[in-house]
Amino acid sequence: MTIEIKVISEPEITCANCQACCCRLEVMLITDTGVPKKYIATDDWGGQVMNRLDDGWCAALDRDTLMCSIYEVRPFICREFEMGEYECIDERNANL
Numbered sequence: 001m002t003i004e005i006k007v008i009s010e011p012e013i014t015c016a017n018c019q020a021c022c023c024r025l026e027v028m029l030i031t032d033t034g035v036p037k038k039y040i041a042t043d044d045w046g047g048q049v050m051n052r053l054d055d056g057w058c059a060a061l062d063r064d065t066l067m068c069s070i071y072e073v074r075p076f077i078c079r080e081f082e083m084g085e086y087e088c089i090d091e092r093n094a095n096l
């Protein structure tokens with residue numbers, strides 16, 4: 001007798017098969033990394049945040065490639081956001 005075992009694998013979590021879900025989150029600027037002023041907005045409490053456009057994404061996201069157009073000077077919070085971690089999975093589940 002042969003037993004067939006089917007392995008159902010989860011799709012790999014990678015930015016390459018995402019829709020830049022985390023770039024819809026509010027991003028506060030807590031350090032100066034050199035983000036160009038044109039991408040910065042002021043929130044209701046006077047804090048600096050990344051501006052988001054009507055489509056919900058951060059103003060600095062390249063809409064054609066869905067990649068960060070200011071990667072070298074991206075905010076601290078964006079640098080700390082880890083692919084595959086809880087928040088990432090949460091955003092993917094909510095948006096994909």
Ligand code: SF4
Nearest residue numbers: 014015018020022088
């Ligand atoms: S970090 Fe996670 S949520 Fe953000 S683009 Fe990559 S896979 Fe998507």
Ligand code: SF4
Nearest residue numbers: 023058060061068078
């Ligand atoms: S600054 Fe870049 S990485 Fe951060 S939310 Fe905007 S597009 Fe995404």
